[in-house]
Amino acid sequence: MHPEPVDVENPFQSDMYGNILNIDKNVISLEEEDPIKLREFESRILSGDKIEAKDWMPSLYRKQLIRMIEQHAHSEIIGALPEGTWITRAPGFRRKLALAAKVQDEVGHAQLLYSAAETLGKSRVEMTNDLLSGKSKYSNVFNYPAKTWADVAVIGFLIDGAAIVNQLANSKGSYAPYCRALERICYEESFHLKQGHDNFVYLATGTQQQRDMLQDAVNRWWPHVLTFFGPPEKLSKNSEILMRWKVKMDSNENMRQRFISQYVPKIFEVGITLPDPNLKYNQESGLWEYTEPNWDEFFEVISGNGPCNKERLAVRWWAEDHGGWVRKAISGNIF
Numbered sequence: 001m002h003p004e005p006v007d008v009e010n011p012f013q014s015d016m017y018g019n020i021l022n023i024d025k026n027v028i029s030l031e032e033e034d035p036i037k038l039r040e041f042e043s044r045i046l047s048g049d050k051i052e053a054k055d056w057m058p059s060l061y062r063k064q065l066i067r068m069i070e071q072h073a074h075s076e077i078i079g080a081l082p083e084g085t086w087i088t089r090a091p092g093f094r095r096k097l098a099l100a101a102k103v104q105d106e107v108g109h110a111q112l113l114y115s116a117a118e119t120l121g122k123s124r125v126e127m128t129n130d131l132l133s134g135k136s137k138y139s140n141v142f143n144y145p146a147k148t149w150a151d152v153a154v155i156g157f158l159i160d161g162a163a164i165v166n167q168l169a170n171s172k173g174s175y176a177p178y179c180r181a182l183e184r185i186c187y188e189e190s191f192h193l194k195q196g197h198d199n200f201v202y203l204a205t206g207t208q209q210q211r212d213m214l215q216d217a218v219n220r221w222w223p224h225v226l227t228f229f230g231p232p233e234k235l236s237k238n239s240e241i242l243m244r245w246k247v248k249m250d251s252n253e254n255m256r257q258r259f260i261s262q263y264v265p266k267i268f269e270v271g272i273t274l275p276d277p278n279l280k281y282n283q284e285s286g287l288w289e290y291t292e293p294n295w296d297e298f299f300e301v302i303s304g305n306g307p308c309n310k311e312r313l314a315v316r317w318w319a320e321d322h323g324g325w326v327r328k329a330i331s332g333n334i335f
């Protein structure tokens, strides 16, 4: 039985900007916004200016940013879990140290991102509640199991690689607190990528058993890696407004193409294949052709019905349950 969601009056609720709002109720359409303020806001964005937390912004910009940054923060926390289960079983002391440090970094990224989202008026407690209740999403890829040590190599190389493609682009975006967090995160992700690449190449150039294990992990993860960037345009309901406001700096498909161009050659270079007979570079269009991932499965997974959704949230509930006394003790409210 799950405990009640934490109390939103909890003293750890952020009020550092004094603007805790009922975000959903306060969202108005663009037509209802003050047209002069809206025009000024959009021309600032167009000129490459950054928006700070206390600047005027349309309520929809605020809502969209909270949704996206919060989802990103949850992804870092939940993303630590598949790899985290391998810390105790890492092959050797150095691999164990590197993995433990990487997993800690991911949790630190969540901390940075929750802080960035808090600047927009949603408290950490509300975000935690929304993760626990299943209301908020997190990256679909972390709802699949890390079955072998090779999965850790694939996550470190390909998922971190995908994350860098997305985050490097978006760190040039319009909302300053998010961009500052992303810049810092990208430095650390680049190191994770080196760790993942080293692990990947080591297995790819190892014994037949190691190569087979890696190939199996790549076969299982490849379709999910492609979905990491989100659905194609026709299914992407948020992209248009987010690109107009330079929160997302490119479309989901362009980010996916960029990733494929950078990483497919690196995978082939070490003799690993990809489980897609249609994957090829089209010289004429300058784009990669590939088998469309199963978007029905993707939407099922992000609706809470993936292979590991329940298991992942159960860990968060456990942490909530067992960490409550620490929050109470720090707040002085121990009874």
Ligand code: FAQ
Binding pocket: 067, 068, 071, 072, 073, 075, 076, 079, 080, 106, 137, 138, 139, 140, 141, 155, 159, 160, 163, 166, 170, 227, 228, 229, 230, 231, 235, 236, 237, 238, 239, 242, 248, 252, 302
């Ligand atoms: N997973 O309209 P769009 C990491 C949802 S960081 C789950 O295109 P949007 C580090 C979307 O929310 C992990 N849901 O959505 C690490 C929307 O539903 P909603 C993640 C997804 O927001 C590495 C619906 O589909 N990175 O991995 C996904 O414009 C290794 C329609 O889609 C970020 O969060 C998905 N993949 O574009 C950690 C970066 N894609 O909310 C540990 C910031 C879409 O309207 C180990 N986020 N949906 O009900 C973004 O750039 C964007 O949010 C996208 C999605 C590109 C992910």
